[in-house]
Amino acid sequence: MSLIVLLCVPLVAGLLSLVVRHVRALEAINLLAFGTVTFLAVRLVGAVLVAPGGVVLGWGEFLRADALSAWMALVVGVVSLGSSFYAVGYFRRELVEGQLTVGRCREFYRLTHFFATAMLLVVLVNNLGVMWVAVEGTALSSVLLVALYNRKTSLEAAWKYIMLGGVGLVLALFGTVLTYAAALGHAGGEALPSFDWSSMRGMASQLDPKLMRLAFIFLFVGYGTKAGLAPMHSWLPDAHSEAPSPTSAMLSGVSLKVAVYALLRGHMLATACLHSDFSRHLLLGFGLLSMIIAGPFVLTQKNLKRMLAYSSLEHVGLVCVGFGLNTPLTVFGALLHMGYHALAKPVLFFAAGNIHQRYHALDFRRLGGGLGRTMPMTALLLAVAAVAISGLPPFGLFYSELTIFAGAFVSHQAWAGAVALLALLVVFCGMLKRFAHLLLGRPGAEISRESWATGNVLAMVLPLVVLLVLSIWLPAPARQLLERAAGIIGGAP
Amino acid sequence: MNSSPQVVDFAVGLIPLLAAIMLVLQLLLLAQRMLVTVIRVFALQSLLLAVIAGVVGYTCHAWHVTLVAVLTVMGKVLFLPWLLERLIRRVRIEQEISPWLNMPASLFLCGGLTLLGYLVARPFASAERVGGNTLAVAVALVLTGFFLLINRRKALTQVLALLTMENGVMLAAIAFSSHGMPLVVELGIFFDVVIAVMVLGLLVFRIRETFASMDTSRLNELKG
Numbered sequence: 001m002s003l004i005v006l007l008c009v010p011l012v013a014g015l016l017s018l019v020v021r022h023v024r025a026l027e028a029i030n031l032l033a034f035g036t037v038t039f040l041a042v043r044l045v046g047a048v049l050v051a052p053g054g055v056v057l058g059w060g061e062f063l064r065a066d067a068l069s070a071w072m073a074l075v076v077g078v079v080s081l082g083s084s085f086y087a088v089g090y091f092r093r094e095l096v097e098g099q100l101t102v103g104r105c106r107e108f109y110r111l112t113h114f115f116a117t118a119m120l121l122v123v124l125v126n127n128l129g130v131m132w133v134a135v136e137g138t139a140l141s142s143v144l145l146v147a148l149y150n151r152k153t154s155l156e157a158a159w160k161y162i163m164l165g166g167v168g169l170v171l172a173l174f175g176t177v178l179t180y181a182a183a184l185g186h187a188g189g190e191a192l193p194s195f196d197w198s199s200m201r202g203m204a205s206q207l208d209p210k211l212m213r214l215a216f217i218f219l220f221v222g223y224g225t226k227a228g229l230a231p232m233h234s235w236l237p238d239a240h241s242e243a244p245s246p247t248s249a250m251l252s253g254v255s256l257k258v259a260v261y262a263l264l265r266g267h268m269l270a271t272a273c274l275h276s277d278f279s280r281h282l283l284l285g286f287g288l289l290s291m292i293i294a295g296p297f298v299l300t301q302k303n304l305k306r307m308l309a310y311s312s313l314e315h316v317g318l319v320c321v322g323f324g325l326n327t328p329l330t331v332f333g334a335l336l337h338m339g340y341h342a343l344a345k346p347v348l349f350f351a352a353g354n355i356h357q358r359y360h361a362l363d364f365r366r367l368g369g370g371l372g373r374t375m376p377m378t379a380l381l382l383a384v385a386a387v388a389i390s391g392l393p394p395f396g397l398f399y400s401e402l403t404i405f406a407g408a409f410v411s412h413q414a415w416a417g418a419v420a421l422l423a424l425l426v427v428f429c430g431m432l433k434r435f436a437h438l439l440l441g442r443p444g445a446e447i448s449r450e451s452w453a454t455g456n457v458l459a460m461v462l463p464l465v466v467l468l469v470l471s472i473w474l475p476a477p478a479r480q481l482l483e484r485a486a487g488i489i490g491g492a493p
Numbered sequence: 494m495n496s497s498p499q500v501v502d503f504a505v506g507l508i509p510l511l512a513a514i515m516l517v518l519q520l521l522l523l524a525q526r527m528l529v530t531v532i533r534v535f536a537l538q539s540l541l542l543a544v545i546a547g548v549v550g551y552t553c554h555a556w557h558v559t560l561v562a563v564l565t566v567m568g569k570v571l572f573l574p575w576l577l578e579r580l581i582r583r584v585r586i587e588q589e590i591s592p593w594l595n596m597p598a599s600l601f602l603c604g605g606l607t608l609l610g611y612l613v614a615r616p617f618a619s620a621e622r623v624g625g626n627t628l629a630v631a632v633a634l635v636l637t638g639f640f641l642l643i644n645r646r647k648a649l650t651q652v653l654a655l656l657t658m659e660n661g662v663m664l665a666a667i668a669f670s671s672h673g674m675p676l677v678v679e680l681g682i683f684f685d686v687v688i689a690v691m692v693l694g695l696l697v698f699r700i701r702e703t704f705a706s707m708d709t710s711r712l713n714e715l716k717g
Binding site: 127130136137140143152153158162167171173177181191192211214237241302306 | 555616617622635639642648655658659662665669670674675677678681682685688692693695696699700703712714715
């Protein structure tokens, strides 16, 4: 029951937004809906922890939430709430400055609901075919958000996003069909009784291994494209830098991870069927490749938001490395890392949004330096978030990265840990150099000091405060949830 | 299959033939430059897919596969081609400019891709339920569709290439199971495809308005 409500809240809010014309009302609906979603996701976490078998079902068995789904739903809710909070101030200023029309502004509020609904459906649905439909839904609802400004560059970014994503998703559909076919041989009949994850997982050892292996390759390429894994990542920096900042935050903060979630479901099925390291080696290899490729691009990057996008590529790579190493410690670390990254990365994009509104540029050369003087508040928050995203203590990303590396070294896969550590170091150097210049240098242009709005600052401070609190003190239920989710990925029933 | 043996024999012979014609139409798409013709060839290819689904649904008494056939006719044979033809009238572009690779070379390459599809599908022939080599045709459709997507420059042709790839996947779904995918999945895929083409059409229109062209090779500002 709670699952249906969780899905229906953003959906109904989205449908309601279609008929509402007043922007203030749309803002209110947005905040209210995502506030409710976050609240319900927290409740869901509680329900999953006490449910028999650790699974909550809804609408027959159509919807299903285990610890992993509940964790992802929570991440979706929190990031959506954060970006809809920031969006209020952001779009009001865009409207005042005439950067956007009221119609485009409405489009943002409407599409965001459907984007979030699709992401929630991905993590909550039981049927693997419907999961594909939902992943495609996230792509379709976000592509118009990427093209919101209708500039030449944003149309180019949207086109690349939908074409690469589209090809990827057709391949993922092929993978899904092959997964279905892998189960048919032993199901006896002409059709499977159900294509649900739970029943597929139950009969995993009876799946046709040859077909399942082929299916996973297609699923990997397909969902991997959507997750932005190298070398299928070329759409990622474009889409994440051209989208309006609240959308960039959602794309980087959570939509990449939802694609990783879809990939994980395939990985668990393939591992249970093949009894080999085949799928985890793919995750590990392409995760490392993504991290290595992100490094030089961050070092030489000329655009602030593109640099942040490459940093997301780095973190998705690290998460996949954590899953690929497949020890209890690394999987736990990767799950934790998803959560911490989802709190830190949006703040960076929000700061980039503030900077863009002030300077009308994101090019490091045109921004010059001295942000600390012209925009003290944004600069301070940007600096704190940058410290967090670089994995420095006291922020949680330090802890989660440490967990992944500790797992790697303990499980005699030290080479992978060493490569990942080196790649992180490269990105760290690149970010340090850029941010030091941007924040501390001499102001390039004569720009009066920013007059900051309370709401805007609050939208950026709150995620950082939550991050800091959760870094120092991870509540027992959250830890328990993550341990269970790690158990599920590690092969627990 | 639980119809009378004659009907089944007929269906088993008919389906690979129809699938083969789908592949021939794919090669025609590669050679064709007039956008209206490209759209109509795609509609014809989708019609063949619908007929295959209809034949399978009839011989196996699988009513939901018949429903898929009806949906395919409504969506991919009638609605989407109508939508795309209206779009090319609105943007007033009729011809594709020269593709990256010339026609004889592309046809030669696609012959190779078809062979590759056959080789990839051969180990899985035992898993096929419907006719022989249908899976090989499906893989070939996906591969040549991908080539078409890379080779063409106009945004609209790229959309059609994506749709032919999807046709290939749907053919594979029928080849593996005479009952296709579960109904809820089929319906989901159907609505996704329809919405995808509407979104893509909107983007094509905006690109045309902003760049005064549909040539996607001009989308080259974002780098690094």
